[in-house]
Amino acid sequence: MSDKNSHFNSEDVKIINTGCCHDCGGRCVLRAHIKDGKIIRFETDNSEETTLRACMRGRAYRQRVYSEHRLKYPLRRIGERGEGKFEQISWDEAFDVVASKLIEIKENYGNSSILLMAGSGNQGMLHGVVPVGLMLNQFGGYTRFWGAPSYEGALFASMATYGTIKTGNAREDFLNTKLIIMVGWNPANLIWDPETRVILAKAREKGIRIVAIDPIFTDSAAIFADQWIPIRPGTDAAMLIAMAYVIITENLQDQAFIDKYTIGFDKYKEYVLGHEDGIPKTPEWAEKITKVPAKVIANLALEYANTKPAALVVGWGPARTAMGEQYSRAGNVLTAITGNIGIKGGYASGFMRAYSSRETIMTRERKKKKEGPIVEKKEKPKPRAQDNPVDTGAPPRKYSLYKLRGGTNPASTRVHINDLYNLILEGRDGGYPADIKMAYVIATNRLNQYCNINKGVEALKSLDFIVVHEQFMTPTAKFADIVFPVNTFMERNDVAVPWLGSPYYIYLNKAIDSLYDTKSDLEICQELSKRLGIKADLLSLPEDQILRLLTAPRRDIKSYNKMKKDGYYKVKVAEPFIAFREQIKDLENNPFPTLSGKIEIYCEHMAELNHPLMPPIPKYLSHDEHYDSPKAKKYPLQFLSPHNKRRTHSSLHHMPWLEEIEPHAVWINTVDALERGIKNGDLVDVYNDRGRIRIPAKVTERIIPGVVCVYQGAWYSPDKDGVDIGGCANTLTNDGYSPGGACPMNSALVQIELSPNPLKENS
Ligand SMILES: Nc1nc2c(c(=O)[nH]1)N[C@H]1C(S)=C(S)[C@@H](COP(=O)(O)OP(=O)(O)OC[C@H]3O[C@@H](n4cnc5c(=O)[nH]c(N)nc54)[C@H](O)[C@@H]3O)O[C@H]1N2
Ligand SMILES: Nc1nc2c(c(=O)[nH]1)N[C@H]1C(S)=C(S)[C@@H](COP(=O)(O)OP(=O)(O)OC[C@H]3O[C@@H](n4cnc5c(=O)[nH]c(N)nc54)[C@H](O)[C@@H]3O)O[C@H]1N2
Ligand code: SF4
Ligand SMILES: [Mo]
Numbered sequence: 001m002s003d004k005n006s007h008f009n010s011e012d013v014k015i016i017n018t019g020c021c022h023d024c025g026g027r028c029v030l031r032a033h034i035k036d037g038k039i040i041r042f043e044t045d046n047s048e049e050t051t052l053r054a055c056m057r058g059r060a061y062r063q064r065v066y067s068e069h070r071l072k073y074p075l076r077r078i079g080e081r082g083e084g085k086f087e088q089i090s091w092d093e094a095f096d097v098v099a100s101k102l103i104e105i106k107e108n109y110g111n112s113s114i115l116l117m118a119g120s121g122n123q124g125m126l127h128g129v130v131p132v133g134l135m136l137n138q139f140g141g142y143t144r145f146w147g148a149p150s151y152e153g154a155l156f157a158s159m160a161t162y163g164t165i166k167t168g169n170a171r172e173d174f175l176n177t178k179l180i181i182m183v184g185w186n187p188a189n190l191i192w193d194p195e196t197r198v199i200l201a202k203a204r205e206k207g208i209r210i211v212a213i214d215p216i217f218t219d220s221a222a223i224f225a226d227q228w229i230p231i232r233p234g235t236d237a238a239m240l241i242a243m244a245y246v247i248i249t250e251n252l253q254d255q256a257f258i259d260k261y262t263i264g265f266d267k268y269k270e271y272v273l274g275h276e277d278g279i280p281k282t283p284e285w286a287e288k289i290t291k292v293p294a295k296v297i298a299n300l301a302l303e304y305a306n307t308k309p310a311a312l313v314v315g316w317g318p319a320r321t322a323m324g325e326q327y328s329r330a331g332n333v334l335t336a337i338t339g340n341i342g343i344k345g346g347y348a349s350g351f352m353r354a355y356s357s358r359e360t361i362m363t364r365e366r367k368k369k370k371e372g373p374i375v376e377k378k379e380k381p382k383p384r385a386q387d388n389p390v391d392t393g394a395p396p397r398k399y400s401l402y403k404l405r406g407g408t409n410p411a412s413t414r415v416h417i418n419d420l421y422n423l424i425l426e427g428r429d430g431g432y433p434a435d436i437k438m439a440y441v442i443a444t445n446r447l448n449q450y451c452n453i454n455k456g457v458e459a460l461k462s463l464d465f466i467v468v469h470e471q472f473m474t475p476t477a478k479f480a481d482i483v484f485p486v487n488t489f490m491e492r493n494d495v496a497v498p499w500l501g502s503p504y505y506i507y508l509n510k511a512i513d514s515l516y517d518t519k520s521d522l523e524i525c526q527e528l529s530k531r532l533g534i535k536a537d538l539l540s541l542p543e544d545q546i547l548r549l550l551t552a553p554r555r556d557i558k559s560y561n562k563m564k565k566d567g568y569y570k571v572k573v574a575e576p577f578i579a580f581r582e583q584i585k586d587l588e589n590n591p592f593p594t595l596s597g598k599i600e601i602y603c604e605h606m607a608e609l610n611h612p613l614m615p616p617i618p619k620y621l622s623h624d625e626h627y628d629s630p631k632a633k634k635y636p637l638q639f640l641s642p643h644n645k646r647r648t649h650s651s652l653h654h655m656p657w658l659e660e661i662e663p664h665a666v667w668i669n670t671v672d673a674l675e676r677g678i679k680n681g682d683l684v685d686v687y688n689d690r691g692r693i694r695i696p697a698k699v700t701e702r703i704i705p706g707v708v709c710v711y712q713g714a715w716y717s718p719d720k721d722g723v724d725i726g727g728c729a730n731t732l733t734n735d736g737y738s739p740g741g742a743c744p745m746n747s748a749l750v751q752i753e754l755s756p757n758p759l760k761e762n763s
Contacts, residue, residue, distance in 0.1 A: 013040070017567025019506040020058035020489060021496035022648040023120035026191040027504075028054035029568050030061065032490065032511040039065060039490060039511060045568065050195045052504060052568055057648060060657040064488065065515070067654040069472055071485035072516035081461050084478040091517070091527070094482050099531035101465045101481075102139065105437045111140040112390050112413070112434035115420065118144075119444020121651060122521075124494030124508060125550045128443040131525035131539055132469070133388075136440065138534045141390035143434045145417040146397065146409055146741070149450070151316045151351065153324025153742030157618075158350035159407035160325070160603040160740075161332040162580070163594035167350030169311070170576035171199045171500070175206060177311045177345035179303065183213045183236055183331065185315030188220040189645035193502040200224050209307075211300065213239070214317075215640065216667070216709060217702040229300070230704045232627060233638045234747055235290040236318045238620040239297055240330035242286035244337060245272050246301035253305070254339030261587060262336050264602020268617045281620075289620065291704070305338055309345030316352065317642055317746060322623040322734075324742030329618035336599045342584030350579075352500075399609050399739060403595060408741060418451055418735050418743045421459035438465040442521065445650040447476040448716050448728055451745060452735035454691045469521055472654065475716040475728075484524050487514040492522070493543045495551055495563070503556070503571035507563045522546075614739040625734055625747050627706065635688050635749035637672065640709040641729030642746070647713040664727050665698035667709040668752060673699040676752060683755040685723070686710065688732055688748065694719075694755050695727035708752060712745070 014034045021027045029045035029052040039062055044054040054061075074094035079085025089097075105113055116136060122128030136142045148155070158165045171193065174180060180203060187196045204210060204224050212221035213229045213236065221228040231239060247253050248269055258265045274280030283294035283301075290297075304310055314331030321327070331349045340346035396402035396410035413433050415423045427435035439460070447456045453475075460466060460479040468480035477483050491514040496506050514520070519527075526539055538546060544564075551557055556571045563569035582590040591597030595605055607616035615621075622628055627638055643649070646661045666686050668678065678684055680699040685692050686708065695710065703709055710729045717726030724731040733748045 012036075015043075016509050016511040017507070017565070018490060018511045019496065019508045019567060020054055020061060021123040021494070021506065021508065022057070022651055023123050024055075024057075024191040024643075024648040025499040026055060026058070026194055027123065027496040027498040027506050028052050028058050028194050029506060030054050030058055031567070034511060037512060050502075050504065050570060051198070052194050052506065052570075055191055055194070056645070056661065057652055057655075057658060060655055061490075063655040063657055064652060065490050065512075067472075069654045070515065071470055071472060071477075071483060071518070073485055074517070075480075075483040075485075077481045081466075081481075082457060082479045084473065086483065091519070094484060095527050095531055098467050098482050098484075099528055101438065101467075102528075102532060105465065106140060109435065109437050112143045113437040114142040115424070115434075115436045115439045116142045116144050117420065117439050117441045117444055117446045119442070119446065119449065120649070121443030121445075122489070122494075124489070124496045126494045126543060126547055127492060127521045131522045132440065132442045134539055135525045135529050135532070135534065137387045137389065138529070138537070139532055141388045141392075142440065143390060143423075143436065144388060144414055145420060146411075146414040147417040147737065147743070149320070149417060149743045149745070151319065152408070153319035153321070153738055153740055154314070154316050154328045154351050155407060156401070156740030156742075157319070157325045157328030157332055159401050159404055160606055161329060161336075161594075161600055162348065162350055163404050163592055163600075164406060165351035167332075167348045167579045168313075168352050169344075169347050169578045170573075171196050171502070173344060173576045173578060174199050174203045174208070174311060177203075177208060177309050177347070179307045179310040180208060180210045181213065181300070181304065181310070181312045182210065182220060182225070183312070183314050184318035185212075185313050186214070186218040186220045186317075186642070188218065188223045190643050193498050193500050195502070215638075215704050215707045216642070219645070229292055229296060232289070232291045232704070233640055233707055234318070234321045234323070234626055235286075235620070237323070237327040237330045237618065238281070238286040238289040239292055240327070240334050241272060241281045241618070241620055242283045242297050243301035243304065244268070244330075244334055245281045246283060246298050247305045247334075247337060248272055250302065250305070252302070253337045257339035257341075258337055261341070261584065261592075262599040262601050263596050264600060264617060265337065267602045268333065271617055271619065304334070308338070308340070309343050310338070310340055311345065311347035312340065312349050313347060313352065314349040319742055320745045321742060322625060322736065322738055322744040322747040323613070323621045324738050324744070325740030326615075326618050326621055330620075333601050333618055336601060341599070342578060342580035344578060346578075348579045399611050399614065401605050403605055405593065416737045416741060418737045420450070421452065421455045421735055424459040424462060425455075437463065438467070439463055441466060441468040441476060441480070443469065445474040445476045445715075447479065448474065448650045448730060449712070450735065451730050451733035451743065452690050453716050453724070453728060453731045454722070455735055469524060471518075474650065474653075475726075485516065485518045486524070487518040487520050491515065491518070492520040493547065495547050501577065503573045505551075505554070505557060505563055505569045505571075507567050507569070509564065509567060611739050623747065625744070625749050629749070631749050635751045636706070637750050637752060638707045639686070639729075639732055639748040639750045640707060640746050641712045641733065641748075642709065643713070644711040647711070650713045650715060653713075653715050662711075663696070664711070664714050665696045666727070666752065667698050667700055667703045669703050669705040669707070670699055670701060671705040672708070672752070673697060676754065678752070678754060684752050685755045686732060686750050686752050688750045690734070691724060691731035692722070693724040693727045693729075693731050695725075697752075708750065
């Protein structure tokens with residue numbers, strides 16, 4: 001078969017347009033070259049801009065598809081829970097066991113005793129969690145979580161400030177700005193869509209000034225930035241508030257914008273100037289907290305206020321902390337008081353989800369036709385989260401912004417995603433809304449990816465039954481009673497929608513038959529549904545038919561067939577999206593979707609919630625696992641666990657090509673290493689009261705003193721003493737959550753020492 005876009009064709013090689021949709025903000029094109037039923041190589045998108053080029057992880061994907069570690073057939077546990085001992089069983093047996101357990105547990109304890117632990121492994125519309133959610137909804141429901149590990153602090157702050165999560169400007173608009181400030185944002189390594197880093201490279205070439213604020217000298221700081229401002233983790237709110245101090249005292253705020261579009265500036269001013277608590281939030285005040293010199297803070301404040309338009313990008317990493325939403329709110333407010341909202345080259349910092357182009361088109365169409373909702377009656381709606389009967393009619397969660405539409409689901413039947421181990425261990429007696437008996441685990445390496453693994457082990461061990469859909473024997477799958485072996489992107493059809501409203505879709509055409517005795521999540525749910533007595537509906541249709549139904553409401557896909565043929569569909573966009581442009585042009589007819597209709601510097605709804613750690617204006621707050629807490633005496637190092645270029649969470653573990661890119665290690669500054677007698681490459685123990693990991697040290701100046709970093713995603717692997725020699729960050733992190741719902745993955749305190757030398761101990 002010939003293909004004009006390929007340079008590598010031969011008669012016996014067929015090219016299938018497919019893609020990769022792991023959860024890294026990507027969704028990228030892969031063109032699989034198939035020979036004798038096997039993928040022999042991948043190309044990626046070679047078409048015109050915007051390119052949907054796969055990253056190195058996608059390009060290396062053959063090593064994952066053909067990994068010897070793939071799960072090959074259904075498994076039943078024979079050893080102790082978590083021991084990892086299983087026997088092969090038939091699909092029929094596996095389906096029978098799971099269906100009968102589901103029925104038994106439902107009859108004896110009710111649907112709320114079934115906990116759905118779902119994750120982001122597959123971002124397609126059809127596979128992964130989607131069929132399981134549909135099946136369990138029809139089965140009477142389940143207990144589910146609220147809160148996303150990625151961004152809950154940012155989301156809460158966005159809702160509180162703007163009443164929506166649709167903030168930011170489209171990527172290409174970075175080329176219209178004069179200054180980009182990246183706070184805790186590393187798009188050189190982390191994918192937000194395949195084009196973001198290309199745009200930033202172009203911005204740099206254009207001479208647009210870029211500043212990076214991060215405790216780590218990231219690849220983004222190195223590649224894109226003119227200035228790197230190292231900062232103590234968890235203290236950015238103090239820096240942003242001190243910037244507001246400089247702007248206010250220099251009278252550089254955009255007063256006309258503030259008067260017209262915001263409420264509560266005066267209350268914020270009282271706090272910033274110190275009239276409220278006697279502490280003026282000067283750059284000198286912030287220097288002591290952040291370790292950023294007062295002069296650097298003042299200069300950046302002056303630069304931001306005097307350069308218009310400017311884009312302040314308040315990233316998610318610093319919001320993945322114990323007081324995450326305060327930082328995000330402080331950033332949002334700063335963009336408002338400088339009037340950088342709703343304008344070309346500006347950036348309404350917030351959730352950081354520039355919805356775009358795609359939505360603009362849909363909205364515009366809707367307005368034009370004045371025909372009401374996008375989903376017409378004859379079309380089957382997308383499966384909706386709120387269809388879970390266990391949540392139906394439940395009153396709102398106590399500290400949610402329940403008066404606002406959108407954002408976090410307010411049902412009080414739901415438990416925070418980082419609090420599920422307490423839910424399992426304590427149940428109703430502990431004040432939780434359910435007593436959990438079984439976990440249904442799908443597309444997540446739950447144990448590995450959420451905080452406090454040792455507590456997680458205890459919780460999973462206490463359950464009656466666990467079923468896991470997986471492709472690999474992950475640390476979580478080891479705890480299953482039944483493991484369903486699942487196929488990969490390459491072995492089924494799906495459609496994926498990218499993050500950030502990027503204007504394109506990818507169609508993942510099935511490239512090869514399912515390997516071994518694996519099935520798709522959809523096929524598994526189809527079989528289970530029969531045994532659960534669930535009537536045929538969406539789930540029973542063939543893949544392509546379901547995909548047509550699921551994509552039907554997306555009017556900007558002008559040709560489904562073209563999307564399927566090409567493996568992608570790029571939506572033509574008239575102009576880049578700018579959040580709140582309509583509000584700024586005509587506020588009267590387009591109020592902000594907040595309760596006041598304006599940008600809320602002071603949020604009355606938050607004030608009503610009356611939570612001591614949820615002030616209605618953004619504040620810098622310390623907490624009990626911060627650098628200045630009593631715990632820091634025993635555990636003086638702040639621990640970060642960001643995402644990195646080699647991995648997508650824990651999904652790409654068995655890929656030697658990717659391991660070569662960056663060996664797993666704890667990053668530690670030369671000063672801290674010297675103090676502890678640690679040399680580059682030494683094996684060290686990183687520990688706190690929650691656990692201990694053992695990994696090599698990377699001694700580097702790229703991280704500031706007092707801070708250490710272990711990139712998330714390495715597989716938890718306890719030795720006989722319980723020391724995690726896999727070096728999983730979450731062995732050390734705290735399973736709490738901020739008042740607004742942020743997971744505090746970047747707010748742990750630890751100590752480091754050289755690992756015991758086995759040779760010495762044995763002698
Ligand atoms: N310490 C620390 N921890 C973190 C973070 C952090 O910054 N620091 N970040 C958090 C964030 S933002 C996120 S989003 C989470 C992600 O955490 P998870 O959602 O758990 O993501 P993965 O670790 O990639 O695990 C996904 C699993 O799904 C499997 N999988 C892939 N495709 C399929 C499929 O089609 N079907 C099925 N059944 N399984 C499939 C993969 O093999 C993999 O084991 O991690 C969080 N954890
Ligand atoms: N390659 C790759 N790309 C990905 C992912 C992946 O796993 N791999 N995951 C995707 C997913 S699901 C998500 S949610 C996003 C996550 O995207 P982010 O949340 O942006 O990613 P992180 O790497 O956790 O954090 C970004 C930066 O914040 C810094 N940081 C941490 N704490 C602080 C702080 O207190 N202050 C400041 N100023 N900086 C701080 C870290 O050092 C890091 O450089 O990435 C997505 N993209
Ligand atoms: S791993 Fe993420 S960025 Fe890389 S190819 Fe896959 S979807 Fe794209
Ligand atoms: Mo995430």
